[in-house]
Every structure is written in structure tokens, then in C-alpha cells.
Amino acid sequence: MEQPLLEINNLKTHFKTERGRVTAVDGISFSVEKGEILGVVGESGCGKSVTAQSILRLFDEKYTASYEGEIKLQGENLLQLSKAEMEKIRGNEVSMIFQDPLSSLNPVFTIGYQLMETIRIHQNRTKKQARQMAIDLLRMTGIPSPEKRVSEYPHQLSGGMRQRVMIAMALACKPKLLIADEPTTALDVTIQAQILDLMLELNEELGMAVVFITHDLGVVAEVCTRVVVMYLGQVVEEANVEELFTTPLHPYTKGLMKAIPQMDGDRSQKLNVIGGTVPALNAIPSGCRFASRCEFANDLCKEKAPDLQVHEGNHKVRCWHYAEISNKEAARHA
């Protein structure tokens, strides 16, 4: 199996706060193959967005953030690169789009300026060439009359349009990997559908791998090929999308799946509930982090933290009793 495009080993991201050091991402490991769409799913505070931004080292490393572990892009560990080398990679080999289209574009510069900026940083193009490339990029992401839009300002466009501009900006230098941090969460459902279709087309056309961060399992099912489920700074389950939805193993993943009101679910049934609340990052319990909310937790879970074991193929899970739980449930249903 040739080398994966991106390989993250035991990534830890620490933040200095007034109340001491907080570890938002605590030993994350997963890899992304060329042209694959990997879903990273979890609830707020699970560290999925911190993981995404750690890949591009977007946090301020002088005063607040520090990293441990490895982030290998085609064998090269990004954590050891200098600032200048990192700046060459950002927007060129790996680029990113963000959640809130209203605030992710600079309000005082035109769309054209911000698009051309990416092009001219990484490729030596004249202003005229860069402008033409910008117009083509806008057309590629489905924006009507791109010649006019180029000289408009962000506040003149709708949320959906702005997200298309963000995607155009990210694709300016044909990156190998696109990190999408909840790109459609702030959009309406019909606009979200358009953006998701666009991303699927671009992934096929350009063979560009995508790390898709979201909290919406519906979006994961529609877009991703493989999924990583995160809880409180750790990966608790990793599987192909079919396996994850048909045979989820970790109690948290199962709980999440049953907690969502399904479009074809039984309306008379009460929704499944995951009790309690997520522990605070500076008060992480010993043992399994999900123990406080897990109905199957026993003393072993409370004392010793399980690590990510391989169930079969590339289906991994971080739970001591996932096998017994599945058998018990299978027995109950039979």
C-alpha cells in the first residue's frame, strides 16, 4: 500500500490559558489517502476543528499553542517545518475552507483581490493572468457572471455565493488536500445541497483529497467515504462509511445515531438519549473519557483508558467491551 497522502500520528495540541495548560487534541491518529473524502465527526468541544487547524498550524505558536506528535504530508513532517516553509504549503499543497461565509472573507477587499492574492503568492503570474485565472475559478465553482463578481465586495454576495468564493480561493493552486471545517453548517439546506454536490464534483474532477469536518451525520453519509468519530479530544471509532452506519461499534457512535430524529424514523418512539454532559477539558476523568455517560461502563472503564484497537480491516474502536455490547444487543433484537 503506497504512502498515504496525509498521516497524523499521536497529534497533541496544547493551549496555554490563565487556568493552566489545556489539551484540546490528545493523541489523534488517522491517515488520508489520495482522492479520498474522510469525514471527521463529533459534537462541539470534541477537538475536530482544532485538529483541522493544527494540520496547517494556524494557531499562534509563540504564546498560546504547542504541538506534539507527527503530521506527515507525503512523508514530510509539517510540525518540523519553519514558518517560511509552512507558508509555502498553506494554500498551495493544502488549503482550507471555514464555516461562517459571512466572516471568512476580508470585508474591505474585493473578491478578485483575495482570489488573486493566493495565486500570486504561490505562482509568479502577472496581474492580468491572475485576474483571468480568478474569473475561471469563479466560473468553475458555479458563480454566475464571474467577470462582474470579481470586482464586487463580500458583503454584496449571499452566504452560498461566498462559500463558493471560498472554495474557488482554496482551489486556486490545485491543492492535493482540502480541509473543510463545517463548510455547510451555516447554510440553508437547499444551498447546502448545491455546495455538497459541487464538492463531490471537484473531488472527482481534480482527484483532490478532502478532510470534511462536521457534526451532521447526514452530511457524512452523503459525502464521505471513510469516517473518524471524535469525543473529547480523542478518536473513538474509525471505519468505512458503510460499516460505520450499518455496524457501529462504539457506544457513543451508536448513541449519536439513535439520538438523531431520522427523516423516516418512527415518530411515536422517544429519541434515544445520551445522559449527562461532556466533561470539561480541564477536568478529564481517568479511564475511558466516555465512561461518565456510557450505560455499559464498569470499573475497568472507569480506571483504565482503552486504546484504539483494530476490530477488522480498517474498522478501529476505542472501547474495552464493544464486542460483548454488540453481542448483547444482537441477542436482544433476535
Next chain:
Amino acid sequence: MPNQQAESILQVQGLKKYFSVKGFRSKSKNQQVKAVDDVSFTLYKGETLGLVGESGCGKSTTGRALLRLIEPSGGTVLYNNEDILKKSPREFRKVQKDMQMVFQDPFSSLNPRIRIGESIKESLTIHSIGNRNEREEIVMDILGKVGLRSDHYFRFPHEFSGGQRQRIGLARALVADPSILILDEPASGLDVSIQSQILNLLQELQDDFKLTSLFISHDMSVVRHISDRVGVMYLGKLMEEADTDTLFSNPVHPYTKALLSAVPIAKVGKKRERIVLKGEIPSPLNPPSGCIFHTRCPFAMDVCKQVVPEKVEIQDRHTVACHLYS
């Protein structure tokens, strides 16, 4: 479940809310944004009507107009067959006891400077229910009903999580024993696992308090789960209204079809063809003529461009406003 001969408790007829936008450029005279344009529906006792639609469709303005948080520009709202829009503030206060609202953002729906018990007690003091220490008892009792402890009474909002704050919002709405509950995206600001706790709690409370509710949300699957009937809104107009099962199993209006098909399903292998609407939601400053959906509708006919479609009842309590059916 919707019982057919249920007694109607609130009749909304031709509700309108027009915001006038001062013409910024000389040539554009004072334009009007028709945020809510001639919306009519009925709330039946003990039922939950879901109001669903994308941002800017006027669903939340409709909710606020019923409580006159935003003064409507027209239409009538009959409660105990009196039009509450015409009542004087003093008379309207009685209605305000019976109609309570639950808001979306857990982090700004509670006064940060006041202990949560006090915030809940406000409603009792305003409607002079019980005397001083009786009120404290009533509040502690309602705290228990929403899954909090009586000693939470003395804590400040910043000491609670998002889910707990929504419970406090529910307690505040229910403490004066209302008959109608208007919920504006009560669970949209929460994570899935907390959202399910709140939705279950909401259904229990609706049964205990025999409440009639108007549930406003952009999340189709949540609305489907909790509503008995559903109305779909687009750019200020009510496009279609029906019992939940009818609407979700065979939607009639092209917009409803597109809306439901756009919702991503957390199931694998069910690749259904999706109707992807072309173009963007038109700007409310100059909405399209005739049927406002015609610019994006795959079945748009000439008549749709000129004439505004009438609301037609194609089946029992299943109405739609579309020329394909009038």
C-alpha cells in the same frame, strides 16, 4: 396525534408584516420587505403545528407577530374569538399570560445579572400569581419538572450548560401555566445528544400541561419528529400545510419536494435523486412577481409569472398554494 374534531384555539387570518426600507439611493423609493405576506393557519387544542422553512422565509417573524413582539402590519389573530392584535396593552397582558415563548439562543435568553430563579419568577410577578413566598415554591416546583434541582434557583446563568439553559427557558415559559407555547428553534443551538434530551422533555411537558404549540425550525427531521401538522414557508408565504405523515410521505408543492429532498439522510446506500434548485433565494427587497417561487421552480408555467396562486384545500386539511393544483 391530530384528532380530527379537535377544537381550534387560535385562528390566524391574513397575517402581514411589511418592513419599510428607506430608499438609500434616490431612484429606489421607500421599498417594502414583505417579511410575512398574508399567512393564515389554525392551531388546534393539544396539537403541535410545525412551521418550517429556510432563513428569511418569515417563520420567526410570524411567531413574534402573534405575541406582538413585532407589531403586525395587517391580518387578524383570534384567541377565544377575540382579535388579540386590536387589544390595548392592558387587555393584551391577559393573553400574554396564556401565550408564552421559548427562544433559540440559550446563551442570550437569560438575564446574566439575575439568578435564574428570579428570571423564572418574573412571569409570576408580572401576572400577580400567588404571593411572595408562594412564588418561590412554584418556581422551585417547575425547576424539578424540567429536570433541574430546586437549589439551582440561586445560581447565575453563566454557571449552566446550553442544555440546562434551555430547560430554564422552558421553566420560565411554563411557570404561569400557559395554554399556547411558541417555540422559536428551541433546540437548534444544541449538540445532537443534548437536543434529544430537550425534545423528549418538550414532548413530556406538552402532554402534562395539555399545551398547544407552534414549533418553528429550519431542521426538517426535528420538525417531523415533534409536530402533528407542518406548514412550509418560503419568502414570507405559506406554500403548503398538511398532517406531518402526509406532508413527509407525499409532498405536493415543488418547493416542499425540493426542500425535503435536500435534507441529507444519516443512512447509507439509499442514493435518492435529489431535486437541486437552481439559483439563489431572491432578495426580499424585490421579490419575483406572481408566485414568488417561479424563478427557481422546475415546473414554472406562464401563469405562475403573473398570478399569485390561491390557497387550495386538495385533501382534508392538506392545503397548497400552487397553480399546478388550482
Next chain:
Amino acid sequence: MYIYILKRIFSLVPVLFVVSIVAFLLIYLTPGDPVSVMLGQEATAEQIEALREQMGFNDPLYLQYFHWLINVLQGNLGDSYFMHMPVTTAIVEHLGPTLSIAVLAELIAILIALPVGILAAKHRGSLMDQFVMGFTLTGMAIPSFLFGLILMLVLGVKLGWLPVAGYQPLSTGFWNYLQYLLMPGLALGIIQSALIARMTRSSMLEVLNADFIKTARSKGVKERSIIYVHALRNALLPIITVVGQTFGLLLAGAVVIETIFNIPGIGQLVLNSIQSRDYAVIQGVILMVAFFYVIINLVIDLLYMLIDPRVGY
């Protein structure tokens, strides 16, 4: 676009109206009877009364206000009894030095404040940042006249680099003109820079937390141009607003500083008027400064349009 300009200008009318009312009331309520001063001690009561009637001092208040307003609009701010000349000429004669100090001080303030504020924001939490915060806090704590005295003591007397007092108009050569203005300019400018630096720092910090900065960084934009291109342009708005608002403070500061370095500017005019109870001059100066303030803030408002495309759209 032009609608915005007209709107801004039009919105000034009520403010200027209030300014004129306040200025008029200040004059009207000031004790001392101008007429008796004019006629001197020997004048009999009847003569004073006749002159009062003739000059319209017994008219109803609003009538006096209109007369006063019409005069002001024609540039006539009444007469100075002490200096026996119209207030307007007195002010215009003394305007030169005060304006030059104010402009010089503002330049010094901006030249110090902007780089210092930006660097403090860039190296947030570092020693440099703490030093800047210390400098701004103390800077705001020193009254400008006190700092002027200290500078005079140190630069003027001890080191003797700059003349301690006096003023040479520009016509007598640039360095000649500048050397007298440097010390007052520095005294005012450094205090003013403390305020603007503090504002620059907080405005830059706010912008640096915005989402579009993270987008720029994710595009591989160099840290330098993130600060000076992406962030600074957005941070400029609140900064120029503060500069506009504090320019009025600066004019008043210039007035005070002059008394230390006895520069024949508006300051001295005001000081002498205080001692000689020549209130018409004081009110005239106040009205002029207020008018200046309103105009400057209008200019700042219009500058918004150039910086932020959302304004006036």
C-alpha cells in the same frame, strides 16, 4: 455615494444648532455687564439703561440669540473689552501658533502611536506589549501641562537643546520656526500618542481575532502582510475615529501648553481673558474650537467611505 455625503453634512445641522445655543447661553449667563464696562465708571444709570435698550440687551432671549447668531454667521463674535478689538480679529491673530502646535503634536502622536500600537498587538503578551501598556497607562495619567513643565526642566534648562519659550513665525525660516514648537509639540504629542496607541492596539487585536485573518493565514499569506495589509486596513476605522474625537482635546491642550512656553497663541489669549474677565473672547474661542471639532469629525466620517466599501453602499 453622494446621498451618504449629503446625509452626513445634513446631520451636522442639529449638532451645530446645539453648539450655537450652548455658546450663546455661556455668554448670556456670564456675570458682568458689558455696557457699564464700555461706558466706564462715571456713566449715570440712565445712560447705561439707554445704551442697554439701544443695543437690544433688554429684548427677549430668543431675539438676542438671533441677533447674536446672525452676527456669528457673518464672522462677528462681538468685541473684546480688554483688547478693544473684535474678538474675531483677536482670535485670527493668535490662531497661527496654536494651530501649528496642534498639527505638529497630532503628527508626532500618530507617528509614535501607530507603530507602537501595531507592534504591541503583533507581539501580544510579550515584554514589549507589557512595556507599551505601561507607557500608555502612565502617558494618559500625566496632564499635558505637567509633561510640558518636565520637558522644559530637562530639555530646556538642564540640556539646553531647545529654547525654553517664545515663538518665531514660519516666515523666519523653517528650523527657526520649528525649534520653538518642538518642545510644546512633543509635550502634547507624546501624551496624545498614549491614547491613540492604546486604541490602535485594542482595535488591531480585535481584527486579528476575526475569521478572515485565519482564512488569510490558511492561504499562505506572510505574517507581515497579514498585519499590515489584511488587519491594518480593517483596524483603521476605529483608529481614525479616535483621532478625530481627540483632536478637540489636542486643540484645548495646545491652548494650555502655550501658557507654559509663553507662545502668543490662543492659549495666552484665553489666559489673559480669564485674568481680565474678558469673557467674550473666551466664548469666542470655545465656539471656534467646537466648530473645528465638528468639521474635523465630518471629514473623518467621509474618510470612512474610502476605507470601508460597506459604508455609503
Next chain:
Amino acid sequence: MNVVEVNVNPKRVKHDLKKQERSLLLRRFLSNKLMVTGSIIIVLLLLLAILGPKLTPFDPYEMVVKERLEAPSSHHLLGTDNFGRDLLTRIIYGAKVSMWVGFASALLSSIIGLAIGLTASYYRYLDNILMRICDGLLAFPAILFAIALMAVLGAKTENVIIALTIVFSPEVARIVRSRALVVREETYIEAIRSQGASAARIIWKHIAPNTISPLLVKATFVFSEAVIVEATLSFLGAGVPAPDPSWGNILSDGKDVIYTAWWMTVFPGLFIILSVLGLNLLGDGLRDLIDPQSSTK
């Protein structure tokens, strides 16, 4: 902070909670470096102003011509002024004047500013009128406006307070109004309005308490600015009239003899800087302390 299981009678819980909150506030107060240094400076100055007169043997008004302009010595710790009066004593009495003028004008302009700001934010038709008046008043720079007002009111210490109040109230009103307008749009105001609360109840129980934190911070800065403006007024001879001592008029006496009697400029100057710096530190510290949300972030 996770909520611990407690099922005891509510009254005692209320009592314990209040104690807990006080100790939390104290701990946050002590951990706030700015706040602590600021308060120490201000407390020392207040003690000086109140106890000082009892400690110093000299009378601030008694002129001893032969001891004129003496340098700081064991006899006169900070030396004497150009009328032979003990400088330290005059500075102490001056502290009482300067601090009192600053405090009174800060308090009065806060009260007036709060009233104007709240009314303008709630009653929109009044908003325009009140705000244009404030803009008009704000066009007059503080020091010059105070000079003009003193000319109208006459040179008395109380008049300085009135003048400063007129000068600073519009600023406070503008800060209160802008915060109140933000608070007005918050959901909890919409909630209380939907329940039919009266305008007065909404303003005083829900909007006003949430405008206190910016008001307190602004009041501290008004206090420090008032001390500077009073010093400037007295320095120009338009503030606290001689022979009453105030830091400003001591500096004014010292201005002409600056080369020989440097102490007449340095010591009162130091006291002004110290008091204003203390107040600025207090203001900055207060800003972090007041908002409970900011503390838990």
C-alpha cells in the same frame, strides 16, 4: 463549574452560595494585578487626604516669609512654597480637594449619564433630541468648556464640580446608551417583553443592571480625567481659587520659580500622576472583573 448534588433547604443554600460568590470575587480581585495596584494607590491617597491633616504640624495657610522657598529638609519634608507655607501640608490638603472634586463629578455625571442614556435608548423619539444635545456638548473640549463654565459660575470649588459634571455627563450618557441599545436587542429582553412587563420594569430591572459594567469602568476614567481637568483649571487660575490648596494651583505657583524651587513642580506633579495612574489601573482591572461571563471563559 459542575453543579454538585445538594438537597438542603433553599434558604441555607442561598446563604452558602452568597458566601461562595463573595470568596470567588475576592480571589478574582486578588489575582487581578492591575486592580490590586490601582486600589493600593487610591487607598493610600484617601488615607493621606483624610488622616494627613491630623499628622502634619503645619497649617496650610500660615505664611512664614523667612522660610520662603526652602528645599526639602527634615523640618519641611517636601520644602516650602513661595509664601513659606509647608509644601507637604498643602499637598495633603490639596489631595482632599482634588480627590473630592474628581469623585463628586464622576458620581454626579454617572447618575445623570445613566438617566439620559437609558431614556434615550428606550424611548426612540427622545433618542434623537437627547443625542444631538450630547453631540453638541461633546463638541466642546473638556478643559476649554470647563474654563467657560467657571467664568459663568464663578471661582468656587463647588462650581468646579458642577462644571465638570456638565462636561462629562454627555460622555457617560453616550456609553450607557450604546450599551443599552445592545442589551435591548438581547433575547432575554425580548422574553420579558413577551410576558408583558412594563417599560419601567424592563428598563430598571433588566436593562440598567446590564449597563452597569461599562458605566463603572467609564466612571473610573471620568474620575481620573476630572482630576486632570481640575488640576489644569487651577493651574490656569480658573479652578480652585487661592489660597485654598489644590495640586493644580500649587503647580501654578511653582511655574515661575521652576528653576530654583524644582520641588514645587515635581512633588504635586508626582501626586497627580500617581492618583490618575491608580485610577486608570482601577478602571482597567474593573473592566475584567465585572463581567462574570468573561471570568469563566
